[in-house]
Amino acid sequence: xxxxxxxxxxxxxxxxxxxxxxxxxxxxxxxxxxxxxxxxxxxxxxxxxxxxxxxxxxxxxxxxxxxxxxxxxxxxxxxxxxxxxxxxxxxxxxxxxxxxxxxxxxxxxxxxxxxx
Amino acid sequence: xxxxxxxxxxxxxxxxxxxxxxxxxxxxxxxxxxxxxxxxxxxxxxxxxxxxxxxxxxxxxxxxxxxxxxxxxxxxxxxxxxxxxxxxxxxxxxxxxxxxxxxxxxxxxxxxxx
Numbered sequence: 001x002x003x004x005x006x007x008x009x010x011x012x013x014x015x016x017x018x019x020x021x022x023x024x025x026x027x028x029x030x031x032x033x034x035x036x037x038x039x040x041x042x043x044x045x046x047x048x049x050x051x052x053x054x055x056x057x058x059x060x061x062x063x064x065x066x067x068x069x070x071x072x073x074x075x076x077x078x079x080x081x082x083x084x085x086x087x088x089x090x091x092x093x094x095x096x097x098x099x100x101x102x103x104x105x106x107x108x109x110x111x112x113x114x115x116x
Numbered sequence: 117x118x119x120x121x122x123x124x125x126x127x128x129x130x131x132x133x134x135x136x137x138x139x140x141x142x143x144x145x146x147x148x149x150x151x152x153x154x155x156x157x158x159x160x161x162x163x164x165x166x167x168x169x170x171x172x173x174x175x176x177x178x179x180x181x182x183x184x185x186x187x188x189x190x191x192x193x194x195x196x197x198x199x200x201x202x203x204x205x206x207x208x209x210x211x212x213x214x215x216x217x218x219x220x221x222x223x224x225x226x227x228x229x230x
Binding site for chain 1: 122223
């Protein structure tokens with residue numbers, strides 16, 4: 001699990017500010033994902049990426065932007081933070097091997113974001 | 117898109133008892149069903165998964181069953197121990213896609229009392 005890291009681990013910001021959460025993995029996994037975790041909602045997919053320069057929306061993409069210029073990095077940006085974006089954010093990665101699209105997703109340690 | 121429902125939301129058992137968590141899914145094309153365990157303040161970690169070509173899979177005290185006709189799958193934990201206390205999430209992949217997307221259930225808080 002040390003192969004996928006997130007920074008910062010904790011962040012407090014104010015409404016309207018731009019915030020970027022970083023995710024880095026050392027396995028060269030093809031797929032990367034961003035989830036948010038809120039009480040009563042489980043893990044909800046924000047954005048995902050199948051490879052560098054290929055990204056797509058998940059279940060709750062509004063207010064978020066992603067990019068993936070390198071395989072190992074998948075930053076998530078909140079363009080103008082709102083209180084409703086207070087949450088725990090998890091990054092995850094998985095491999096695409098042997099033509100199989102379903103493989104274990106490995107999660108990062110999470111970033112706890114508070115928007116005041 | 118895929119919808120995954122998980123029940124119960126909370127489950128309390130005595131040490132040594134069995135625990136069962138059930139999930140239903142909506143997309144008949146889904147073919148991968150993992151279960152994750154998340155301890156307090158930690159990241160989710162895979163504990164067992166099942167693919168649609170099998171009906172049951174077991175790993176020591178943990179087993180998962182799948183009924184594709186009824187579109188439901190279940191996690192069974194036998195001889196529960198206090199360290200099994202955690203939040204458990206089921207998930208199903210998005211059928212027909214190569215992106216490996218997962219849709220998660222809402223989670224079950226399992227408490228095992230010594």
